[in-house]
Amino acid sequence: MEKVAIVNVKSFGREFPEFLDELKEKVGYVEKFIFSQDASQQELIDKLKDFHYIILGNDPTFKAEFFESCPNLKLIARHGLGFNNVDLEAAKKHNVYVTKEENIIEQDAVAEHAVSLLNVVAKNINIANQMVHQGEWGVRRERLMGYQIRGKVTGVIGYGNIGRRFGEIMKYGYKNRILAYDPYLPSEKAEEYGIELVTLEELMAKSDFISMHCNLTDENKKMINKDTLKKVKKGAILINCARGALVDDEAVLEAVESRDLFGYGADVCSQEPIHPDNPLLNHDHIVLTPHVSVYNLTCTENMNRKVMEDIYLIMEGKKPNVIVNGL
Incomplete structure (x- = not known):
């Protein structure tokens, strides 16, 4: 059984709870986390070290120390367009895909x-x-x-x-x-x-x-x-x-x-x-407004579906979509 962590993405599965059910059925264990914007790397390691996939919001920031301590991690899928809260080189070094949403979404x-x-x-x-x-x-x-x-x-x-x-x-x-x-x-x-x-x-x-x-x-x-x-x-x-x-x-x-x-x-x-x-x-x-420009049902549904598809592709031995760290 593999594990999915949904980090600082309150909207995932809220309007579309069937997506959470689908992840649990197809992947295994799913847990939602809320961290402070400036959460320490040690706090992130302690809570997330056993997870294989992370669906990530606008924060916190994942640095080299995190990747060094999380050997199970395969993917950080940004639930958004920006990816400045992930050390891309460190992720690449540890063979962790970092993806973002497709711009059109x-x-x-x-x-x-x-x-x-x-x-x-x-x-x-x-x-x-x-x-x-x-x-x-x-x-x-x-x-x-x-x-x-x-x-x-x-x-x-x-x-x-x-x-x-x-x-x-x-x-x-x-x-x-x-x-x-x-x-x-x-x-x-x-x-x-x-x-x-x-x-x-x-x-x-x-x-x-x-x-x-x-x-x-x-x-x-x-x-x-x-x-x-x-x-x-x-x-x-x-x-x-x-x-x-x-x-x-x-x-x-x-x-x-x-x-x-x-x-x-x-x-x-x-x-x-x-x-x-x-x-x-x-x-x-x-x-x-509190960073809510994507808060409409059409956009939210498409964003949720995209990060789920990234996980499914990796499970099938394929590359996810819109990789931003060169793997």
Whole structure:
């Protein structure tokens, strides 16, 4: 009998409990774990050393020490797209496959969530909702003055699968001109998509709406900071459905308070869960959701099915899908 650990993925099997039953029937023992974001390697080793497969959420981080102490492990299947919480080289050294979701699975879900955040911030819907619940139907309605979205300029940072879908919605749904900053996107592809490739500085200066859809790397941490925000078009709206560490929270707050940014909408935070003292929580023009852009039934079902198929393929002596550590 083999063992499956579901680590920090509360949604797995919640809406689709039949998936848990299927795993137990086809694999054997299945257990769900919740660890703190900064769980030690020893804690992870103590709880997971006997498991063969790990279905992993956004945290904790698995380092070389973990792989050295878990000889039974065959697979870490990320229940998501990012894999910066796994030491890929260490996993490869110990012949452990690391996989991620196929990009297409999250494409619509995250792009739609980014557009939703943009609408909430641009229309001050969060403030309007508070007014209704607090009995302030006609009180100081000037608080609700926002932006029309049609006919503006949208800047997309990272024009991959999700960024491209977001750009399509803004281009064809809202008739926006689309600027993109993506060092890895060939110019002929940009032409095919009907968008304009620009520098980050030009994107910041010309965009009414800026949406982040790039991967997190050591090079782009806090790429949105005081310096880049000095170049932003006055009154722009910033959306982040990528990774919280891409932005400097303090710099974004200052930009919103000074009205250099009209507002900020994000599904991610630099520390998750967000610390209750984080000042981003105390501003009407900052709208945050708790990393839930993939929380719809279609996306959740497809994500769950994909990580299960990775396990089944290994059991059949085959390679899993979308391997990210070169095995």
